[in-house]
Amino acid sequence: MRSPYFTEEHQRFRAHVRAFLTEEVAPGADTWERERGLPRALWKSLGEQGLLGLLHPRAAGGGEHDLFTSVVFLEELGRMGYGGLRAAVSVHAYMATHYLAAAGGRALQDAYLAPAVRGERVAALALTEPGAGSDLSGLTTCAERDGDHFVLRGTKTMVSNGMAADFHVVAVRTAPEASGARAGTTGLSLFVVDAALPGVGATPLETLGWRAAGTATVVYDDVRVPAGRIIGRRDSGFYYLMRGLQLERLVAAVLALGEADRLLADIRRWVSGRELFGGALARLQAPLHRIADLATELEAARQLVHHTAWCYQRGELPATECSMAKLYTTELACRMADANLHLQGAHGYLDGADAARAHRDTRAATIAAGPSEVMRDIIGRSLTR
Ligand SMILES: Cc1cc2nc3c(=O)[nH]c(=O)nc-3n(C[C@H](O)[C@H](O)[C@H](O)COP(=O)(O)OP(=O)(O)OC[C@H]3O[C@@H](n4cnc5c(N)ncnc54)[C@H](O)[C@@H]3O)c2cc1C
Incomplete structure (x- = not known):
């Protein structure tokens, strides 16, 4: 379309x-x-x-x-x-x-x-911690003022580019009264931290998919960061994150849309070329209807994502639409990857197959940048408050 x-x-x-x-x-x-x-x-x-x-x-x-x-x-x-x-x-x-x-x-x-x-x-973005992912109010990494520096302490995990990054944008607690395990959304700040500073250490994580992303756990062990490395206003990190996460979800949706688009092309090519029971797989009604459903969903996803981008570009902060776009396209990409692997039979199940990689990779996007349940919470709440 x-x-x-x-x-x-x-x-x-x-x-x-x-x-x-x-x-x-x-x-x-x-x-x-x-x-x-x-x-x-x-x-x-x-x-x-x-x-x-x-x-x-x-x-x-x-x-x-x-x-x-x-x-x-x-x-x-x-x-x-x-x-x-x-x-x-x-x-x-x-x-x-x-x-x-x-x-x-x-x-x-x-x-x-x-x-x-x-x-x-x-660059890398270090928000998630071993004890806080979907619920960023549980972040415990903290920064204490010491003269013209802050001293950072804590552990971030699932940091994409964590192994290669030269600098990290890190969410930490800066308000002493907000420190503690369940300090909520107050007193957070964003710092830019050089990966080469003493006390910064990255350990690689062997993820199922997204293998080239160099994902890592990053430890900040009394890292002295100049006070000027706070991004924006101190203690306003949650405000920036709530805005940044809309862009993050929209970006995730667009990427999933592109992946789903390619997967549909792969499926169409495969069912047209695969011969069985005396003809092409594409002549059988079961794969044909599956393709029809997926193609219809893909077009619906495309309109939703582009409309959301249009709202975002107009300066609106379309949180509900960003969540809808992220939820729908990342889950659609999973369904598309599943159909692609299934229709290729054993060929798609081989470790080096594109279909197998797509199956691994699409799965991550329904978790990263907020899992589907969080997207549904945001959408549901915006419709009922
Ligand atoms: C491949 C990959 C790359 C990533 N890259 C980065 C990165 O670069 N930087 C970064 O900071 N983080 C990154 N993340 C982390 C990602 O943002 C978190 O994984 C995500 O926010 C979920 O947090 P969690 O993994 O701690 O799961 P949890 O928050 O523990 O959630 C676990 C599960 O609980 C359920 N759940 C959660 N909330 C709700 C709810 N409200 N209602 C019902 N059920 C719920 C869901 O099923 C969810 O999957 C990445 C994750 C992945 C998988």
Whole structure:
């Protein structure tokens, strides 16, 4: 289906990005999955293409493009079908650096955002802790003031890019009265922390999917961070997070949409080419109806995601729509990946098969950036309050 949101310029950009990702990026993707990390040269090359700063301010080297330019890029990144790559790049270019662009002063933007846009420094976002994921009010990592520094203590986990990152955007408690195991949403601040500082230690995690994302547990052991590395206002971290998480969910939805789109193409190709019982699999009603249902859902998802992006671009903060888009597209991508694997029979179940990787990768997106239940809570509450 056509979309009223894309101009001819967007379509030209899509053709350019698809060619770049296919020719320059895809050939290395299997190796990076095996190595569980992306090479520095890739970050540089994405930076040179301007793909790491599409939304970011020109003053920091970004393109300051409209949101639909990013939608095009993220759809194409999703269509490549490598969950680790898309997680690493989207965390860097949108989820972590968003806070620097939205609330960081000029000094932080020059020191961290600009090199991230160029692909010279890699960013990670460290929110989740072993004891607090969906419920960020349970965060316990804390920062105590000591002269012109803060001393950070705590452990973050499931940090995408955690092994490669040069800096982390970290959510910590800064208000002494808010410290303690269940201190709620008050007294949180966001810091940008250099990964090379003494006391910062990353340990790799062997995740089921998203293998190239270099996921890690990161320990901050009395890390001395200059006070100027607070992003925005002290103790206002929850406010920034609530805004940033809308973008994070929208980005997750767009990536899942791209992945679902590619999976549907894979399914159609497979059922048309696979011969059994004297003809193509596609002539049997069961796969045909399954494809019809999935294609219909995909078009519904596309309209929902694009409408949500349009609302976001208008300056609304469409929290309900972002949750709906994230919930629906990430769960649809799982159904699509399941159908793709199932229709390929044993071929899809082989460890190296694209279908097997998609099955692993799509699963993560219904958990990361808030699990489906949290999305349903947000939607349900907004409809009943
Ligand atoms: C591949 C991957 C990459 C990630 N990357 C990052 C990253 O870069 N940075 C970062 O900070 N975090 C990252 N995360 C962490 C992610 O955001 C958390 O996993 C997520 O917020 C859920 O938290 P949790 O894993 O602690 O699960 P919990 O919060 O313990 O939830 C466990 C389960 O409980 C159920 N549940 C939760 N809330 C509710 C509810 N309200 N109602 C009913 N049931 C509920 C759900 O089934 C949920 O899956 C990543 C996660 C994954 C899987």
